[in-house]
Amino acid sequence: MSSSSSVLVSLTGLRKTVRTPRGPLEILQGVDFQARSGQVTALLGPNGAGKTTTLTIAQGLDRPDVGSVRLLGEDPWHGGPALRSQVGVMLQDGGLPPSASPARLLRHVASLYRTPADMDALTSRLGIDEFAGRDIRRLSGGQKQRVALAAALAGRPRIVFLDEPSAGLDPISRQLVFDLILELKHSGLAVVLTTHLLDDAERLADHVVLMRNGTVERAGTVAQLTDRSTPAPVHFTTPHPLDSTAMTAFPDGLDLVPEPPSGGPATGSAPPQGCTFRIEGITTPDDWSDLASWWRDHRIMPTDVRLLHRSLEDVFLEVAP
Numbered sequence: 001m002s003s004s005s006s007v008l009v010s011l012t013g014l015r016k017t018v019r020t021p022r023g024p025l026e027i028l029q030g031v032d033f034q035a036r037s038g039q040v041t042a043l044l045g046p047n048g049a050g051k052t053t054t055l056t057i058a059q060g061l062d063r064p065d066v067g068s069v070r071l072l073g074e075d076p077w078h079g080g081p082a083l084r085s086q087v088g089v090m091l092q093d094g095g096l097p098p099s100a101s102p103a104r105l106l107r108h109v110a111s112l113y114r115t116p117a118d119m120d121a122l123t124s125r126l127g128i129d130e131f132a133g134r135d136i137r138r139l140s141g142g143q144k145q146r147v148a149l150a151a152a153l154a155g156r157p158r159i160v161f162l163d164e165p166s167a168g169l170d171p172i173s174r175q176l177v178f179d180l181i182l183e184l185k186h187s188g189l190a191v192v193l194t195t196h197l198l199d200d201a202e203r204l205a206d207h208v209v210l211m212r213n214g215t216v217e218r219a220g221t222v223a224q225l226t227d228r229s230t231p232a233p234v235h236f237t238t239p240h241p242l243d244s245t246a247m248t249a250f251p252d253g254l255d256l257v258p259e260p261p262s263g264g265p266a267t268g269s270a271p272p273q274g275c276t277f278r279i280e281g282i283t284t285p286d287d288w289s290d291l292a293s294w295w296r297d298h299r300i301m302p303t304d305v306r307l308l309h310r311s312l313e314d315v316f317l318e319v320a321p
């Protein structure tokens with residue numbers, strides 16, 4: 001965290017109840033949430049957790065029944081143009097007019113601001129130029145996403161709210177959007193995003209807020225949430241089975257456990273071909289040195305070595321119902 005970062009969004013004790021045909025439903029049950037300048041804050045949680053409601057209140061489009069809402073130090077419900085012009089919003093469905101072209105729409109949005117962003121640079125950066133003259137209704141989902149992102153940035157906001165910014169993007173467009181988000185953060189913006197893609201949160205977020213059933217279940221950095229500060233088990237793969245001499249000479253104090261051939265490491269990626277082993281008990285540099293000596297002494301050349309930290313997905317699945 002940059003020492004100069006400051007809290008630009010602060011929600012405290014938010015409660016919200018809505019009427020449903022089955023009676024009142026408390027959809028926020030005491031949510032605390034902060035987003036700071038120069039950071040990406042990711043709001044995660046299963047469907048219906050209350051993420052959109054929280055962001056809608058943070059943006060001043062709705063009010064909590066109870067709780068305090070501060071956006072750039074003001075209550076956004078009463079905020080005027082001076083506050084709104086400092087806040088960029090990209091909605092989940094884009095909210096774009098279907099019969100306008102991206103070029104016309106973005107020119108119009110930029111004209112609403114006294115000192116708009118350099119829209120030519122932004123559209124070229126996001127690869128919008130190639131479809132800038134086409135009607136928005138004819139654009140693909142990923143193309144609309146990029147137009148919506150450009151529109152959210154047109155007023156050079158200090159805070160930008162992005163609801164699922166990488167939804168529907170192909171890998172190249174996703175990288176363009178990620179690079180831009182990181183650049184925005186480095187230039188001091190507070191970026192607040194929701195995503196269902198935990199990989200996105202792992203790659204982008206400085207701070208993660210994990211919601212469920214209208215409450216914040218966990219909050220912290222990705223490293224904090226996944227216990228990165230504690231030693232993790234090690235997996236390694238060899239092209240050939242280990243001989244019994246090597247197995248019996250395995251360093252004292254460490255446990256070597258063969259993994260079943262079909263069982264890949266719990267990282268979500270495909271397991272490498274070969275024989276895979278799990279080692280428990282590596283907690284010091286000396287343990288690593290013993291392991292490396294054992295590899296050397298028995299002419300074992302691993303083709304894959306991994307530290308098996310918990311992923312954000314593991315944490316999400318613990319929290320999700």
Ligand SMILES: Nc1ncnc2c1ncn2[C@@H]1O[C@H](COP(=O)(O)OP(=O)(O)OP(=O)(O)O)[C@@H](O)[C@H]1O
Nearest residue numbers: 018019020027045046047048049050051052053054
């Ligand atoms: N006006 C409303 N009337 C009734 N129920 C509502 C209303 N607004 C929200 N809800 C319910 O409140 C819960 C939280 O909704 P919200 O859209 O904030 O969740 P979310 O975490 O953004 O979900 P998703 O990941 O699916 O977008 C959901 O169960 C939703 O159906």
